[in-house]
Amino acid sequence: MSIPIRTGSRAPTSSARSAGDRIFRVLSLGVAGMILLIVAGIFAQLALGSAEAFALFGLGFLTGQTWDVSMLVFGALPFIAGTVATSVLAMLLAVPLGVATAVFLSEIAPRRLAIPMTLLVELIAAIPSVVIGLWGVMILGAFLRDGVEVPVVGAFGELPFLGSAASGSDLLAASLLLALMITPTIVAITREVLSTIPQSHREAFLGLGATRWETIRAVVLPQARTGIIGASLLALGRAMGETMAVTMTIGNADRLPSGLFDPAQTIASKLATSWGEASDGVERSSLIALGLVLLFLALALVLATRLLARGSLRRSGIGR
Amino acid sequence: MPETTARAKEVTAEPDLEEIEVRELIRVIPAHHARANDPEAGDLPGAMNLDAVSAWYGAFRAVRDVSMAIPSRQVTAMIGPSGCGKSTLIRTLNRMHEVIPGSRVGGRVELDGQDIYGSTVDPVRVRRVVGMVFQRPNPFPTMSIFDNVAAGVKLAGPRPDRPVAEIVEHSLRRAALWDEVKDKLASRAVALSGGQQQRLCIARALAVEPEVLLMDEPCSALDPIATAKIEDLVRELRDSVTIVIVTHNLQQAARISDQTAFFFVDEARSGHLVEIGPTSAIFVAPREQLTQDYVSGRFG
Ligand SMILES: Nc1ncnc2c1ncn2[C@@H]1O[C@H](COP(=O)(O)OP(=O)(O)OP(=O)(O)O)[C@@H](O)[C@H]1O
Numbered sequence A: 001m002s003i004p005i006r007t008g009s010r011a012p013t014s015s016a017r018s019a020g021d022r023i024f025r026v027l028s029l030g031v032a033g034m035i036l037l038i039v040a041g042i043f044a045q046l047a048l049g050s051a052e053a054f055a056l057f058g059l060g061f062l063t064g065q066t067w068d069v070s071m072l073v074f075g076a077l078p079f080i081a082g083t084v085a086t087s088v089l090a091m092l093l094a095v096p097l098g099v100a101t102a103v104f105l106s107e108i109a110p111r112r113l114a115i116p117m118t119l120l121v122e123l124i125a126a127i128p129s130v131v132i133g134l135w136g137v138m139i140l141g142a143f144l145r146d147g148v149e150v151p152v153v154g155a156f157g158e159l160p161f162l163g164s165a166a167s168g169s170d171l172l173a174a175s176l177l178l179a180l181m182i183t184p185t186i187v188a189i190t191r192e193v194l195s196t197i198p199q200s201h202r203e204a205f206l207g208l209g210a211t212r213w214e215t216i217r218a219v220v221l222p223q224a225r226t227g228i229i230g231a232s233l234l235a236l237g238r239a240m241g242e243t244m245a246v247t248m249t250i251g252n253a254d255r256l257p258s259g260l261f262d263p264a265q266t267i268a269s270k271l272a273t274s275w276g277e278a279s280d281g282v283e284r285s286s287l288i289a290l291g292l293v294l295l296f297l298a299l300a301l302v303l304a305t306r307l308l309a310r311g312s313l314r315r316s317g318i319g320r
Numbered sequence B: 001m002p003e004t005t006a007r008a009k010e011v012t013a014e015p016d017l018e019e020i021e022v023r024e025l026i027r028v029i030p031a032h033h034a035r036a037n038d039p040e041a042g043d044l045p046g047a048m049n050l051d052a053v054s055a056w057y058g059a060f061r062a063v064r065d066v067s068m069a070i071p072s073r074q075v076t077a078m079i080g081p082s083g084c085g086k087s088t089l090i091r092t093l094n095r096m097h098e099v100i101p102g103s104r105v106g107g108r109v110e111l112d113g114q115d116i117y118g119s120t121v122d123p124v125r126v127r128r129v130v131g132m133v134f135q136r137p138n139p140f141p142t143m144s145i146f147d148n149v150a151a152g153v154k155l156a157g158p159r160p161d162r163p164v165a166e167i168v169e170h171s172l173r174r175a176a177l178w179d180e181v182k183d184k185l186a187s188r189a190v191a192l193s194g195g196q197q198q199r200l201c202i203a204r205a206l207a208v209e210p211e212v213l214l215m216d217e218p219c220s221a222l223d224p225i226a227t228a229k230i231e232d233l234v235r236e237l238r239d240s241v242t243i244v245i246v247t248h249n250l251q252q253a254a255r256i257s258d259q260t261a262f263f264f265v266d267e268a269r270s271g272h273l274v275e276i277g278p279t280s281a282i283f284v285a286p287r288e289q290l291t292q293d294y295v296s297g298r299f300g
C-alpha cells in the first residue's frame, strides 16, 4: 500500500476498486442494519400486542393453567408444557437415533450402502410437514391407538405418565412425528462434523490396536461432541417451532396433559388453530403473548448454543 | 562445508562430488556395518519378511511385488521419489492399508515367521505388535498428554504388574519427552510444539510395547532441531525395537539407518523395489544405475 509501483497506470484501477470496496461496505452495513431492525420490529410488535394480556394476568400468565375464551381467562402453562414435553421427548428419541445413524453411515457402512441410505435420510427431510402430518393422522395415529394405547389402557387401566384418553391423537403421536422430522437434521450435521475429523486420528488409534468400535467411542465421538450438541440444539429449535404436523396429530386440547396418551397443545399448534377465530382484545393479546414466549424460548436456545460452542472451543484449544 | 569436503576426499578413493556428504556421514557413524552383520540379531523378535507384496487402491496397483527382509532391531530406511508407494507399502506392514475402502493387499507379510494376513490373524493384534508414527503429529485433541500415552495401554486392558502411570512415564522417557512434560501431564496434548507432539506420538506408540515401529516421514513437519531429536531417538530405540522409516531426506536415511531400500515407479506408476542393502552400500556403491542416480541427486 505505502510503496506505489507504476503509479501512473495503477492509480485509476485501484481507486475504482476502493470505491467498489466502499459501496460494498455500505451495502452490507445496510443489510445488517435491516436485519437488526426487522428483529427489533418483531419484538416490539409482539411486546406491544401482548401488553394487554400481561397487564391483565402479569407473570401469572406463564403459570396459568386455564385457557377459557368464555370466561376470558388465559394461561400459557398447558402450551408451554406441551411444547416442552413434545420437544424433549422428540429429542430423547431423535438424538440417539440420529447420532447412531450418522456414525453408521460415515464410519461403518460400506459406500454402496451409505450412499442410498444418506439419500433416503435427506428425502425424509424434504417431505413437507403437512404431508408428514397427514401420514401421522392416518397411519401413525391409527396404529398407536389400536396397536399400543387401547391395548395398554385396556390391560393396565390408567397409568402414571401415560393417561387414559388413548385416542391416537396425543403427545405420543406428536412427539414421534417430531422425532422423525428432526432426525435428518441431526444426521446431516453430525455426518458433516464426523467428516471433519482427520482420518489420521482414527488411524492413530487403530494403530495402537483398537477395534473400530473402540476408535469411534474414544476418538471420533469425543471430537464430534460439540458438533453433536450443536446439531441437537438446532433440531430442538425446529421441534419447538414445528406447527403443521403437530397441529394435525396432537389432539388440540387446551389443558395440561396428564400423560403421553393425552391430547395436548403446543404453543405453535395453539396459535395455528386459534388465531383465525380469536376475538380482538384479551384473547388476541394472549395469543400474541404465547408467540412472545416461544420467541424467548428459541432465543434462549440460540444463546445456549453460542455459549456452549465458545466454551468447548476454548477447552479444546482450537479457539486460541 | 569446505572443511568436510576436504576430509571426505582424504578417506574415499574416488569421491563423487554429490555423494561426499552422505559418505562422510556413513564414515562418522560407526554402528552401521557392525549391526548389519550381528548374528545375534536374527533371534530377537520383530523381524519381518515380505514376499511378493502388492497393494491396490481399487484397480490401481500402487505397490508391485516387493520382496525384502526387515531384520530385527535394525533401522530400515525406505527412500524413493514421491508417489512410488512408500507410504502404501509401510501401511501394509501393520494392516493399515486395508482400512481404506476398496484397497487390497497381495503376497505374504511375515512377522517372526507368521503371516500377518493369515485368515486367523486379527488385524487388531497385528497393530498392537507393529506400531505406527505418522507424517504429521496427530495427538488425540480431546485427551491430555497423559491420556494420549495411556490410550493404547488402556485398550490392552489393565496390567496388574505395572500401573498405567509407570508405563506412561517409561514411554515418555524412552521418547525423550519426560523432562519437558512431566509437570503438565494433565494439560492438553495439542498445546505442545510440533516436535514435542511428534515425540508424544512416538511415546504413545511405544507405550503398547511394539516389536516393530513404522515411521512414515516422521520429521517432515518438523524444524531441524526437532528433527535432530527424533533422529537421536531412533538411534536409541533400535536397541529395543525394529524400526522402519520412510524419509525423503537422504542424509537422514544415511545418518540413522542400517539398511536402505530404494523404490521407484514403473510405466504403470506402480512402485517396486529397485535395490536393498546395507545403507553404506546403497549410498556409496549401489548395484543399480537408477539408485546411483537417485542417491547422488541427479533426479528426484
Ligand atoms: N487413498 C488412495 N487412493 C487411491 N490412490 C492412492 C491413495 N493413496 C495413495 N494413492 C496412490 O498410490 C501411489 C503411491 O502413493 P504413496 O502415498 O504410497 O506414495 P509415497 O511414496 O508415500 O509418496 P510420498 O513420498 O509423496 O509420500 C500414488 O500414485 C498415489 O497417487
Ligand SMILES: [Mg+2]
Residues within 6 Å of the ligand: B086, B087, B088, B216
Ligand atoms: Mg508418503
